[in-house]
Amino acid sequence: MKIVTPDGRYFVVKGQLWRCSNPSLTEELRQKLVSELMAARREVKEAKASQDTSRMKHARERVQKAKVALGERGPVWWIDGSPDLNRHRVSKSPYAAWLSTVPERANKD
Helix, strand or coil: CCCCHHHHHHHECCCCECCCCCCCCCCHHHHHHHHHHHHHHHHHHHHHHHHHHHHHHHHHHHHHHHHHHCCCCCCCCCCCCCCCHHHHEHHHHHCHHHHHCCCCCCCCC
16 A cells, blocks of 8 residues: 555655655656656666666666656655655654554555
């Protein structure tokens, strides 16, 4: 079960916050960007296997570009001025009290 913060900004994995994609993206655009991200990740895997550093750099740049376009990295997609807590521990964030209310089974992600 994927645990998403009440504001929809982050999902939680092993006690860490990860930024969600921008919900204002159209489904068509989001799917196109996810497809690009998956292709870039496959390229990273292939570059690692071949130990091609130039290809690896290019592949990682593609991953970064897709993640920024999805809103998962780069400037935040919300406009209320709240800080970006991507990759922060939930227990050390404003979401700590909320997470304590999430059923234990769901919290094992």
